[in-house]
Amino acid sequence: MTTGKTVLQRKLLPVLDFMLHDWLKVEELTSRNRFEEHSRETFDELLNAASEVAANKFEPAYRLSDEQEPYMADGEVVTPKESHLAFEAYRDLGILAASHDVEFGGMHLPRAVDLASRIIFAASGHNLVPAMLTDANASLLVEHGTETQKRVFAVPELAFRWTGTMCLSESQAGSSLADITTSAVPDGAGHESDPLGPRYRITGNKMWISGGEYDLTENIIHLVLAKIPHEDGTVDPSTKGISLFIVPKVLVDEESRLLERNDVTLVSLNHKLGHRGTPNAALTFGDGTHTPRGSRGAIGYLVGSPGDGLRQMFHMMNAARIEIGVAASSLGMAGFATALDYAKDRRQGRPRAATGKDSSQPQVPIIEHADVKRMLLAQKAYAEGGTALALYAARLLDDQSTGSPAEAERASVLLEILTPIVKSWPSEWCLEANSLAIQVLGGAGYTRDWPVEMYWRDQRLNMIHEGTHGIQALDLLGRKVRMDAGAHLGALGVEVRGTIDAAKRIGLRAEADALSGAWDELLVTTVQAWSTGDPAEALVNATPYLQGFGHVVAAWIHLDLAVAATHSDHSEAPGRIAAMKYFFAYELPRIGAWLGVVARREALCRDVNPDSL
Numbered sequence: 011m012t013t014g015k016t017v018l019q020r021k022l023l024p025v026l027d028f029m030l031h032d033w034l035k036v037e038e039l040t041s042r043n044r045f046e047e048h049s050r051e052t053f054d055e056l057l058n059a060a061s062e063v064a065a066n067k068f069e070p071a072y073r074l075s076d077e078q079e080p081y082m083a084d085g086e087v088v089t090p091k092e093s094h095l096a097f098e099a100y101r102d103l104g105i106l107a108a109s110h111d112v113e114f115g116g117m118h119l120p121r122a123v124d125l126a127s128r129i130i131f132a133a134s135g136h137n138l139v140p141a142m143l144t145d146a147n148a149s150l151l152v153e154h155g156t157e158t159q160k161r162v163f164a165v166p167e168l169a170f171r172w173t174g175t176m177c178l179s180e181s182q183a184g185s186s187l188a189d190i191t192t193s194a195v196p197d198g199a200g201h202e203s204d205p206l207g208p209r210y211r212i213t214g215n216k217m218w219i220s221g222g223e224y225d226l227t228e229n230i231i232h233l234v235l236a237k238i239p240h241e242d243g244t245v246d247p248s249t250k251g252i253s254l255f256i257v258p259k260v261l262v263d264e265e266s267r268l269l270e271r272n273d274v275t276l277v278s279l280n281h282k283l284g285h286r287g288t289p290n291a292a293l294t295f296g297d298g299t300h301t302p303r304g305s306r307g308a309i310g311y312l313v314g315s316p317g318d319g320l321r322q323m324f325h326m327m328n329a330a331r332i333e334i335g336v337a338a339s340s341l342g343m344a345g346f347a348t349a350l351d352y353a354k355d356r357r358q359g360r361p362r363a364a365t366g367k368d369s370s371q372p373q374v375p376i377i378e379h380a381d382v383k384r385m386l387l388a389q390k391a392y393a394e395g396g397t398a399l400a401l402y403a404a405r406l407l408d409d410q411s412t413g414s415p416a417e418a419e420r421a422s423v424l425l426e427i428l429t430p431i432v433k434s435w436p437s438e439w440c441l442e443a444n445s446l447a448i449q450v451l452g453g454a455g456y457t458r459d460w461p462v463e464m465y466w467r468d469q470r471l472n473m474i475h476e477g478t479h480g481i482q483a484l485d486l487l488g489r490k491v492r493m494d495a496g497a498h499l500g501a502l503g504v505e506v507r508g509t510i511d512a513a514k515r516i517g518l519r520a521e522a523d524a525l526s527g528a529w530d531e532l533l534v535t536t537v538q539a540w541s542t543g544d545p546a547e548a549l550v551n552a553t554p555y556l557q558g559f560g561h562v563v564a565a566w567i568h569l570d571l572a573v574a575a576t577h578s579d580h581s582e583a584p585g586r587i588a589a590m591k592y593f594f595a596y597e598l599p600r601i602g603a604w605l606g607v608v609a610r611r612e613a614l615c616r617d618v619n620p621d622s623l
Contacts, residue, residue: 016065021347022133023061026126027054028582029398033574034405039120042412053123059103060127067099068135075138075287076464085276085299087223087289096138097226100131100170106141107148107168114152114160115168121411125336125404129397132340133347137287137468140173140221142333147174147233150326151256154314158205162266163231163256172229176326177216177257177293185481187235187320188249192216192295194236194310204311205264211307212236212257213296215277218475222291223276229268230259233326234295234310235319246317254319255310257295261302273308275299284467330476331433335400338472342393342440345447345465350386352451352460353377376450385446387592392443394589395564396436398571403432420501427490427498428563430482435560437472438479444469483552486559487608488545491536499536503529506562509570516576521569521594528562528601538609550616551608558604561597568593 030036036053039045071092078090100106109124110116128141148167151159166172183189192214196202201209212234216222224230234257237245245251261269277292296307303309314322357373376382406428409421444466448455455462473479491499506529513522539548539555568590575586 016069017351018069018133018344018347019061019065019130021350022130022343023057024580024582025343025394025397026057026129026401028575028578028580028586029401029571030122030126032578032580032583033398033571034122034401036120036122036405036408039122039408039412044118044412045120047118048120053120056105056108056119056123057127057130060105060130063099063103064130064134067096068131068138071096071138072135072287073461073464075135076284076468077458079281079286080279080289082276082279087225087276087279087291089225089287089289093138093287094226096135097170100139100141104169106145106170110149110152110168114148114165120404121407122401122404125332125401128333128336129340129343129400132337133344135287136337136340137285139170139226140175140224140288141170142330142337143176143221144168144170144172144174146326146329146333147176147231149329150233150322151313153325154254154322155256156207158264159207159256159311159313162206162262162264163258166229166266167231171227172231173221173224173227174231174233175219175221176323176330177219177222177232177234178323179218180215181217181292185478187252188247190214190235190237190252192234192236193245194238194253194255194312195307197305197307197309206262207256207311207313210236210238210255210310210312211296211305212255212310213307215292215294217292218280219291219293220285220288220475222293223279223289228260229262232257232259232274232293233313233323235323236310238316249320250317252319253316254313254322256313257308257310261309270302271300272302273298273300273306283470284464285471286467327476328429331429331482332400332403334472334476335396335403335432335436338436338440338469339393339396339400341465341469341472342389342396342436342443345444345462346386346389346393348460348462348465349389349447349450349455350377352454353382353386356451382450384596385450387588388596389443389446390585391564391568391589391593391597392436392439394585395568395593396440398567399428399432399435399564402567403428423498423501424505426493427486427502430486430490430556431560431563433476434473434479434482434556435564437469438557438560439564441466441469441473479556480553483556484549487536487539487552487555488549492540496536499533502563503533506566509566509573512573513569516573518569518572518576521572521590524594524598525562525565525569528565528598531601531605532559532562535605535609539611542611546616547611547613551612554604555608558601558608561601561604565593565598 037050074092080087080089107115108119109121148164151164167174180190194210197209197211234255237251273296275294280290298306353376356376360367360371406421406425409417447462510522571586572590575583
C-alpha cells in the first residue's frame with residue numbers, strides 16, 4: 011500500500027494496512043462468494059484512491075468549514091464552496107455504497123475495508139459530507155423497507171444524489187423517546203394504497219438533526235419517529251406506540267423524480283462547540299409553510315408496521331454507534347499525527363546529564379523528552395486502539411453476514427456486547443488524546459494556527475450523540491452483560507482467553523497474566539454489582555463499570571495486536587509492541603478504582619442530597 015502525501019495520510023495508511031492484513035487477515039474474506047471478485051490489490055487501490063481524495067479535497071476544506079460555519083439564508087442553509095467540492099469528490103469516487111449489493115450500486119466490499127476508507131475521510135474532514143447518516147438511513151430502508159421504498163429512496167441515497175437523516179429527538183423529550191409528541195395521521199381515503207407506502211400526514215418538531223439541511227444535495231430523506239393516534243385521539247404513552255416514516259424534503263414519484271416541496275421547514279441552526287461544518291438543525295413538520303397536495307402536514311410514508319419504529323430505528327442507531335467509534339478514533343489519529351510531526355520538528359531544551367544541562371549543546375527535538383514521549387505513547391494507544399476496535403467490529407459484521415452459521419452466531423453475540431464499548435471508549439479516550447495533542451504543541455496548540463484545538467472541539471460531541479456515555483453504560487451493565495444468563499459476556503471471555511494463551515506462547519507472559527487478572531476482576535465485579543438483585547444498587551455506578559470494561563477490552567485488543575506484530579515484519583510492528591506496553595504499564599492499572607465502586611455498590615451518587623451540590 012502506498013502512502014499519501016500529507017502528514018496525516020503518511021501516518022494513517024500504514025496503520026490501516028497492518029490492522030487489515032497482518033491482524034484481521036481481510037484477504038481471507040475473498041474466499042467467500044460475496045467477496046470473490048476482490049483481492050488485496052483491489053482493497054489497496056480503493057484505500058489509496060480514498061487517501062488521494064481526502065488529502066486533496068477534504069484536508070484543505072476541513073479548517074475552512076469550521077471557520078465559515080453554515081448559515082441560514084431565506085430558510086435554507088448555505089455552505090462554503092470548498093464543502094461542495096469535497097462533497098462532489100466523495101460522490102464521484104462512488105464508494106458510499108461499496109459494501110452494499112450491486113443492485114443498490116454497491117461492489118460487495120467487505121465492511122472492514124469499507125470502514126477503513128471511512129476512517130481516512132473522517133480523519134481528514136469528518137464534517138464535510140453526511141456519509142455516515144446517509145448510509146445508515148439507506149441501510150435501514152434496505153433492511154426494513156418495501157421493494158419500492160428501496161428503489162425510490164435508498165438507491166439515490168447510496169449514489170449520494172440525496173442524503174439522509176434520522177429524526178428522533180424533540181426538545182421536551184431528549185433521549186426519552188417515549189415522550190415524543192410528533193404525530194402521524196392517515197392521509198385521507200386510500201392512503202394505504204400509495205405505491206410508496208401507507209401515506210400519513212406528519213406534524214411536530216424535531217431537534218438536533220445533523221445534516222437536517224444542506225445546499226449540497228437536491229433532496230434529503232428524513233426518517234422520522236412519530237406516534238399514530240388511536241381512533242379516540244389518544245396516543246400510547248410508551249415506546250410501543252412509535253412508528254417510523256420516510257419524510258422527503260422534496261416529494262418524489264415512483265421513478266425518484268422530484269416533485270413539489272414537502273412541508274418540512276428549517277426553524278434554526280444549532281451553533282455548536284465543534285462539528286461546525288455540519289449543519290445541525292431544528293426542523294418542524296407540517297407547520298403549513300409548504301402545503302403539499304393542498305392540506306396541512308408533511309407527507310410521510312410508513313416503514314414496515316405501525317408501532318415497530320423504535321426497533322427499526324435501532325438498526326440505524328447501532329450502525330451509527332459503530333461509526334461514532336470510527337469518527338472518534340479518526341479525530342484521535344489526526345491529532346496524534348499532528349503532534350508527532352510537531353514533536354519531531356520542534357526544538358526546545360537540552361539533554362540532561364548527571365552534572366546538569368550543558369548549555370553549549372544544541373537544543374533537541376522535544377520528542378527526545380520523556381514526558382513528551384509519554385504523551386505521544388498515550389495518544390498512540392488511545393487513537394490506534396480505538397481504530398483497531400472499530401475495525402474489529404467491522405470484521406465481525408463481515409462474519410455476521412457471510413460466515414458459516416457458527417461464525418455468524420459468534421459475530422452477532424460479540425457485536426451485541428461490544429457495540430457500547432466501540433461507541434464509548436474511543437469517544438472518551440480519544441478526547442484525551444486530542445487534549446494531549448494540544449499539550450504537546452504547548453501554546454501553539456491552543457491557537458487556531460494549528461488544527462489540534464479544532465480536533466478537540468469536534469471530538470467533544472462524540473461522548474454525547476447517538477447515545478450518551480450514561481446510556482451506553484446502562485445498556486452494558488443493565489442488559490448486555492446479563493443477556494442469556496451471561497452468555498454474551500462468556501463469549502467475549504473466550505476471545506480474551508484465546509489472546510492470553512497466544513501471548514503466553516510467544517513470551518508476553520507478564521501482559522497475559524495482567525489481562526487474565528483484569529478479566530477475572532471484571533467478572534467478579536459484574537456478579538457483585540448484581541448480588542442484591544436491585545437495579546437501583548447495581549446501576550448507580552454503571553459509568554465507572556463502562557470505563558473499567560472499556561479499558562479491559564482495549565487491553566485485550568492491544569495484546570492481540572502485539573501477538574500479530576510478533577509474527578510480522580511490517581513497519582508498524584514495533585509500534586504495536588510499544589503501544590501495548592504503554593497501555594499495560596500506565597492504563598490497565600486504572601481499572602481497580604473504577605470497578606471498586608461498582609463492586610461495593612457505592613451509593614454516594616444515588617443518595618447525595620441535591621441541595622448539597
